[in-house]
Amino acid sequence: MFFSTKVKNFQRLQEIIKILLKYGFEDVVSTTSLSRFVPIDDWKRDNRPVLKFSRSERIRMVIEDLGPTFVKFAQTLSNRPDILPQDLIEELQKLQDNVAPFSEEEAMAIVEKETGMNLNDFVSFFDNKPLGAASIGQVHRARLKTGQDVVLKIQRPGAREQIHTDLRLLREFVKHTKHFFERYGILNPDEIIETFEESIINELDYTIEAKNIVQFRNAHKNNEKLHIPYAYLEYTTKKLLVMEYVSGCKITDKRTIESWGLDVKQVALNGLHLYLDQIFNQGYFHADPHPGNVLVRPDGKIILIDFGMIGRLTKYQRYSFANFLTSMGHGDARGMAMHLRRISKESEAEDLRVLEQDLSELVDRYIIHSSDSTLADITGTLQEIIYKHHLAVPGSIFMILRALAILEGICNVLWPSLESLPEIEPYGKKLAQEQFSLKNLSSDFYYSFYQISSLIYNLPMELKYILKKTRTGKLSINVEHKGLEPLTKQIAESSSNLNIVLLIIGLLISSSIVMTSPLTYLQRNAMGMPTVSTIGYSLSLILMFYLLIKPKSKK
Template sequence: MFRRKIKLLKRFKEISSTLSKLGFYNVYDYFKILFGIEVEPGAKPKRIREALEKLGPSFIKLGQILSTRPDIVPVYIIDELIKLQDKVAPVDFEIIQQTLNRNYGEQLYEIFSYIDPAPLASASISQVHVGYLKTGEKVAVKVKRPNLEEIIQLDSELMLMVVDFLERHFKNVKDFNLKGVIHQFRRTTLQEADFSIEAQNIKIFQENFRDYPGFKVPKCFYDISTSEVLITEFIEGTKISEVQTLKKKGLDPEDIAVRLTDAYFKMVFIDGVYHADPHPGNLFVLDDGTIVAIDFGMIAFLSKTKKKYFFDYIIAVTTLDLNLAIQFYEGFNMFTPRTDFGNFEADLQFFLEKYHNKRLDEINLREMIEDIIGFIRENHLKLPTDIAYLGKAALNLEGTVRRLHPTFNPTERLKNFVGISTKDYIKEKLSEVRDAAELSFYFIFKLEHIYRLLIRERVTFQIIFKDLEELQKFYKIQTGKIAFAIIFVGLLISSALFYTAGKDTAGLVLLVISVFIGLISFYKVFRF
């Protein structure tokens, strides 16, 4: 316990020192600006990003998660967080060698003929080296950084301490659910650090793109990969962001943009599982024009139910159906106690009307996403992880294809996939209707069969509802009581009217009768 406190104190000093060098004189001020709790006019988003990069692996990953949360982070900060470079100082190869020895032991030299000590890339989770198998194949050897789990646990504990402090001093901080963000960061980062999960992710995408032309998922060597070391084929390609190099090789950037967009929309709208971080560093183009995606540590799923909500929302926009659009937000459980439903409906109506008459090729994807971000923040909606990852991925995709071809609009290709998915959705609904109809006809047929059987066998039966008979008896009694009461009141009023008119005899007779009936009514009431 004491050692852990010493480690926490030491790490806190490192963080404070790094922030002060960048002009943030304490952790408290930095968090206020990052989450928009207090806006400092001189605070540049670039400094926020640089601070996260310098603070190390945990904070880079935290920044990447925050870039998907427009509900709690200001838009001008998100625009900068999207640019976060997942590059950190490399680990000495001697330490990498220890990890390799721990995972392979004496088999290391039976599997590999050579591993280059110089790292090809060094990121927050892992370090990549070029290697050669004994079979002669060139591979990428992805090795987890040492003590990663301990660093993540330590940093997340410090983050929670800062959030506790903020929640005590600022009453609105709890509304951001920053603890939930930190728990999400810890969970997703630890999951991404388990390479056996990434190997399974690669297998899913390989199956989905097995017969898909122009898009490739690297081969994974499952039998020699572990939770700490991932072995995949080495990709000899050009980064998708190097547009001039692609042109020199005779490749058409617009064609690449179209095929990348199609592949991504296939992931989302057909497969229901997509690469959650398609930034340019994770995309390469082979000499024959084939696009290759790497790094499948961060993927996201879109279930059939959630895809249905998206299709319903598209229908709501095209038909201006406010109630159907509201079901989308209810389905994803996005409302919070701070949401003003009247303002929400008005803003949603405005959003639907803005995009109602636009063709897909007229919609600017970035502008639409920014409109949605503004809508979410202004109405204090909660952003589900599914939509957050999809929004960030869409922004990354839009930025990548615009770099390839500035006039290309990815929404032009959306109609092909929404059309296919909507057809499947309609088929599913028709199938449900057909099943319901078949069930109804079956039920009617069975009723007819039972009826004919009863007629043929001359079966008679009697159904006695004992409780129903008692209920009928009760209501009959109550009705009688009410009738006597009405007659009593009527006669009493008539008697008063006769007296008022000067007809004392008639009034007296009616009064006697009404008193008699009243006594009978009271007797019946108290009897039962």
């Protein structure tokens, strides 16, 4: 059976395959077991010339037709240039949630079910028209009975079930097309699905977003330049988020900001430094700073909304990333290569000199010999280098690069001549000093001392255990051979061929002996040859012909 019985949405699978065929991805279907599932008539594309688009553009078209879950999946992948090539990343970043809002009756019914109250007992005002709609939920303005203006983020009916169904389909789809992805350099599609599944399942639980809001409010409660909306945890559930209503203009609305008498340059600097503080000082940051999520109040305070996507860095990731940026600012390609390797969880870039050479070209092009280079330019080239060298860089690092590139674009709207790198450099220097502070070095020394002490304490017991196993003959060593399967098949094939060759030689020799035998009782054919010799020679010829036409196994 092609798909497991766990996958109930059989028609959805057919829809996916038809869309793949519609946009010219016959090879995805024809080179995998998906081909068993498609009637030949469905290979037509209505004469639409989709092949005039690039492969990356057609991938985007497929995802747009597959629906919200797949759009979310692609949006997640657009932050992972260590997995996908740059041209595909650029196409996936064009994807948007284009979904119609669900009805006000459904929205009110969900609110009543989640709160356990009649809507009129919960709010004194409910705006029937949503402020915005997305693939997972939509937002309505309301006013609590206690008088506070709030927004209600309501989960779309059936969203959880649809997403779980599509996740099952994604897993099955990847299982049957894994070799196809590997041919295009995507070596770990299963891991990608697992990462996405964890991310989108978290988005389905609004209590997680509410806790993120509380964490941010506590961390920035003394920051007079930033406002984080209040989350009403007592009303929030997995399908309903109740938070303070905030108003302001988008941070890119330069005309409105100026009409309020605010200094747009200072607003740009405030926005940039708010994020740099989150990344380098706090270690966790708002990872989706597009203009719709960053607002400005008339008093100049910046408002952050939508905390569904949060990035986190460990202390040592912050140190390595800060050192990487500091090395880049100084034009030190060797330092960049060293710190980039430290950030990576694992790396196939065994020759550091090749990585250093690529980073040196980046420095020459954008840092030393260019005065108008942007973070977006640097980030794009850096992502290509990471992809080229198969560096397993944590996803949070790509979130930072994406966030900084977006922020630079925002700042350029307000202050076109603002250079971002000089603003980042002090944070890198501060972290470098913190890394080698007495407090941090003492902490590292204590941790190292504890590890060594633990090793010394456990070593005698471990050695005793190994010696006991050896003495009783119960010590077993498992050896896993990798890459020997083709050789094993070749040896088995050669052995089989050798047996046939020996049989042919035996038949030829025995037939020749019988041929020269003077015994008169041997039955002979019309040519005077013994019948036994004729059969032997015939079998030899058949076996030799078989060896010639026998298909060779692929290496």
